Each structure stands twice: as C-alpha cells, then as structure tokens.
Amino acid sequence: EAGVTQFPSHSVIEKGQTVTLRCDPISGHDNLYWYRRVMGKEIKFLLHFVKESKQDESGMPNNRFLAERTGGTYSTLKVQPAELEDSGVYFCASSQDRMDGETQYFGPGTRLLVL
Amino acid sequence: AQSVTQLGSHVSVSEGALVLLRCNYSSSVPPYLFWYVQYPNQGLQLLLKYTSAATLVKGINGFEAEFKKSETSFHLTKPSAHMSDAAEYFCAVTPRGPDGNQFYFGTGTSLTVIP
Numbered sequence: 001e002a003g004v005t006q007f008p009s010h011s012v013i014e015k016g017q018t019v020t021l022r023c024d025p026i027s028g029h030d031n032l033y034w035y036r037r038v039m040g041k042e043i044k045f046l047l048h049f050v051k052e053s054k055q056d057e058s059g060m061p062n063n064r065f066l067a068e069r070t071g072g073t074y075s076t077l078k079v080q081p082a083e084l085e086d087s088g089v090y091f092c093a094s095s096q097d098r099m100d101g102e103t104q105y106f107g108p109g110t111r112l113l114v115l
Numbered sequence: 116a117q118s119v120t121q122l123g124s125h126v127s128v129s130e131g132a133l134v135l136l137r138c139n140y141s142s143s144v145p146p147y148l149f150w151y152v153q154y155p156n157q158g159l160q161l162l163l164k165y166t167s168a169a170t171l172v173k174g175i176n177g178f179e180a181e182f183k184k185s186e187t188s189f190h191l192t193k194p195s196a197h198m199s200d201a202a203e204y205f206c207a208v209t210p211r212g213p214d215g216n217q218f219y220f221g222t223g224t225s226l227t228v229i230p
Binding site: 003004009033035040041042043044045055056059091093098100101103105108109 | 149158
C-alpha cells in the first residue's frame with residue numbers, strides 16, 4: 001500500500017511568487033491534514049479536511065494560504081504571494097477515520113524556501 | 116491548548132547505550148500520546164502510541180515508552196542504541212473527545228549515535 005506522497009519535495013521561490021504544494025493521501029483515507037514546521041520549532045497544525053470539506057482550518061496563518069481538496073482525493077496548498085516567513089517544511093498526513101486517538105500517517109514533507 | 120515539551124533538542128549516545136528521550140504534556144486530562152521518528156528524507160513514521168490500555172507501550176525497532184500520569188510524561192526508551200537509530204524523534208499528543216483531531220507536537224529531538 002502506497003503511503004502519503006507529497007510533491008514537490010523541495011521548492012525555492014522568491015518573495016511575492018506563488019507556490020502550490022500537492023498531497024496524495026493513502027487511498028481510502030477520508031481525513032487529510034496539513035502541518036508546517038518552521039525551522040527549529042514544533043510541527044504545527046494548519047487544517048483538516050474530511051473528504052472535500054474543511055473540518056478545521058484554525059491553524060491557517062492568514063489568507064495568503066488556500067487549501068483545496070476537490071473530489072475528496074488529493075489536496076493542494078497554495079501560498080500566494082509567498083513571504084519570507086512562509087519558509088519551512090509542509091507536511092501532509094491522512095487517517096482513515098475520525099475515531100479517538102486515530103493514527104495519522106505522514107508524508108515526507110515539502111521543503112519550501114522563500115528568498 | 117495542549118503543549119508538548121521535549122527536553123533536549125539534541126541527544127548523543129554511544130552505540131549499545133541506553134536511549135532516553137523525554138516528553139511531557141500539559142493537559143489535565145491525559146491525551147492520546149504518540150512517538151514518531153523521521154529518518155533523513157523520509158516522512159514521519161509511527162513508533163508507538165498510547166491510548167488507554169497498558170501504561171508501558173512497546174513499539175517498533177525495540178523502542179518502548181511509559182505513560183506516567185503523575186508526572187505527565189511519556190518518555191521514550193531503548194535499552195541498546197544502534198547506529199540505525201540516528202534520526203529525529205517527535206512526541207505528539209491529541210486530546211480525547213470530539214476536539215481530538217489535530218496533533219500537537221514537541222520541537223523534536225535529534226538523536227546521534229556514536230560508534
């Protein structure tokens with residue numbers, strides 16, 4: 001069974017440009033999460049999809065970030081326009097159910113550097 | 116809000132020595148607790164998790180963790196370190212109940228194993 005995949009693995013862009021990150025969850029997983037780790041700090045929650053619906057987007061830093069999950073399969077996270085402080089590693093995770101204590105399975109992350 | 120503290124951002128041990136990575140959580144109600152490991156260029160891999168059964172949890176690769184409610188701790192141990200254990204380790208929690216979906220992470224501990 002394929003795990004969570006993310007594309008690209010690395011992205012280097014200039015301030016003001018747009019970047020789109022993609023996440024493919026494990027097949028059959030309705031729940032999809034985005035997290036971000038800024039260098040040296042903890043991994044922080046951004047948002048949670050259940051199928052195509054945003055269940056919780058309380059962690060989204062501002063309106064420059066737009067997440068979508070059309071059709072309830074893969075998800076994209078767009079940053080427009082990118083700022084220096086957006087640099088970090090963006091992780092995607094998925095889980096099958098919303099049961100208490102459900103394990104989340106993480107992808108390898110996308111390393112974003114904004115210059 | 117939940118918070119997770121991992122004491123020691125960098126830990127070095129000799130090959131064959133005991134590995135002890137510390138994790139403390141902040142909530143008054145014990146959450147679900149997880150340890151993840153990230154090897155270079157890979158995603159976060161689940162090592163073990165505590166739900167509410169035995170307080171001593173055994174995971175993969177010889178790791179185990181003990182939940183201690185009185186100390187609000189969930190420290191990770193391995194009796195004998197191998198070179199292949201060199202990685203970054205993350206402690207994470209998620210609250211029990213309907214709000215328990217997002218994970219809260221510690222800042223991570225990078226483990227170096229010295230030959």
